[in-house]
Amino acid sequence: xxxxxxxxxxxxxxxxxxxxxxxxxxxxxxxxxxxxxxxxxxxxxxxxxxxxxxxxxxxxxxxxxxxxxxxxxxxxxxxxxxxxxxxxxxxxxxxxxxxxxxxxxxxxxxxxxxxxxxxxxxxxxxxxxxxxxxxxxxxxxxxxxxxxxxxxxxxxxxxxxxxxxxxxxxxxxxxxxxxxxxxxxxxxxxxxxxxxxxxxxxxxxxxxxxxxxxxxxxxxxxxxxxxxxxxxxxxxxxxxxxxxxxxxxxxxxxxxxxxxxxxxxxxxxxxxxxxxxxxxxxxxxxxxxxxxxxxxxxxxxxxxxxxxxxxxxxxxxxxxx
Numbered sequence: 001x002x003x004x005x006x007x008x009x010x011x012x013x014x015x016x017x018x019x020x021x022x023x024x025x026x027x028x029x030x031x032x033x034x035x036x037x038x039x040x041x042x043x044x045x046x047x048x049x050x051x052x053x054x055x056x057x058x059x060x061x062x063x064x065x066x067x068x069x070x071x072x073x074x075x076x077x078x079x080x081x082x083x084x085x086x087x088x089x090x091x092x093x094x095x096x097x098x099x100x101x102x103x104x105x106x107x108x109x110x111x112x113x114x115x116x117x118x119x120x121x122x123x124x125x126x127x128x129x130x131x132x133x134x135x136x137x138x139x140x141x142x143x144x145x146x147x148x149x150x151x152x153x154x155x156x157x158x159x160x161x162x163x164x165x166x167x168x169x170x171x172x173x174x175x176x177x178x179x180x181x182x183x184x185x186x187x188x189x190x191x192x193x194x195x196x197x198x199x200x201x202x203x204x205x206x207x208x209x210x211x212x213x214x215x216x217x218x219x220x221x222x223x224x225x226x227x228x229x230x231x232x233x234x235x236x237x238x239x240x241x242x243x244x245x246x247x248x249x250x251x252x253x254x255x256x257x258x259x260x261x262x263x264x265x266x267x268x269x270x271x272x273x274x275x276x277x278x279x280x281x282x283x284x285x286x287x288x289x290x291x292x293x294x295x296x297x298x299x300x301x302x303x304x305x306x307x308x309x310x311x312x313x314x315x316x317x318x319x320x321x
Contacts, residue, residue: 003309004067005048008034008055011074012291015298022306023048033268040064048305050074057081062089070308074301076100077238078318079211093318094304098156099296100288105160107287108206108236109168111260112149114281115232116204117141118258121278142203142230142257145169150202152195152218153209153237154180161206162190173198199226204234211238221246224256232258236287239264248273251280262287 005023010016010030019025028034028042034055043049043065051057053075059082062068070092071081078095086093114120122139125131149165151158154176162172172190179185179192195218199205205227209215219233219242227233233256235242244265250256252273260281264270267285274280288294304314 003047004045005050005305006043006046008039008049008051011298012295015295015302018299019302023309043068048072048309050301050305051080053077053080055080059085062086062091070094070305070314072301072305072308074297077211079238083318087320092308092314094301094308094314094316095318096297096300097316099300100293101156101160103290103293104157104236104287105164107262108161108234109164111234111236111262111281111283112144112204112206112232115234115258115260116144120281147171147203148173148201150174150193150198150205152198152205152207155208158208159188161208162188173201196223196226199223202231203228204232206234207237207241209237209241211240215241217241217243219243224250227256229255230257232260234260236262239267244271245273248277251277
């Protein structure tokens with residue numbers, strides 16, 4: 001008998017077809033968001049759960065699923081899952097690391113260029129029929145060459161961003177709870193800074209940290225005040241790392257030059273004050289949204305799920321810390 005699996009949202013078609021051939025599959029919804037009542041109603045007899053960052057998997061969900069063995073998250077982050085509760089029950093929790101490194105780093109550079117060169121506002125200007133010809137002061141932005149990029153969180157994605165930044169002749173400084181060995185820092189051409197020092201020195205600050213209790217509102221109202229008035233803030237990590245309302249106020253007042261966001265504090269809600277600002281670029285959490293990356297994510301999540309259901313150790317097991 002095939003194991004029963006609940007899939008909270010559709011995967012790419014080829015991945016869906018493959019998974020349906022391996023398990024007794026139930027798709028919870030084809031809508032953007034899965035109502036919690038539906039999740040609770042459908043999880044009861046399932047041995048496997050394949051879910052996404054938008055799904056909150058907590059004690060209540062686990063209580064409804066006495067046969068559950070594996071929670072396969074189709075994402076790198078697992079902050080949507082109560083890990084301690086899962087581990088206390090002996091449940092396997094998996095994620096999809098590494099695969100989205102390059103696509104997320106690409107999007108980071110896209111946001112850096114879009115904010116420093118005011119590309120979205122300039123595009124809108126043209127579409128609204130306002131372009132009347134070349135002007136010497138039309139949409140003046142900032143050059144990247146010779147500027148300083150500060151990277152907060154220097155894991156796989158942070159390092160991939162640093163590699164790309166060197167091609168733009170950016171100086172790269174970084175902050176991470178675990179600084180690199182001097183030899184590796186020299187090889188990567190980066191320099192370590194304490195967080196407050198980084199915020200004061202950087203022309204562009206790019207966030208690539210994990211969301212933990214320690215990183216919640218890491219970029220607070222007070223820390224935003226440390227940044228240069230000409231600085232740009234980029235966040236493609238997790239929304240709650242930034243105090244979003246304080247960021248909106250800093251952008252509106254001119255205390256901060258620009259921001260580029262792919263994630264939000266109360267996603268999918270966006271602080272209303274941000275929506276009317278021309279100096280912020282807003283994206284709908286598409287950091288890994290290339291066909292190649294999302295296909296890999298789907299199949300990695302499926303492999304993790306099937307390994308766990310077979311009693312094997314999944315390749316990408318999230319272990320207790």
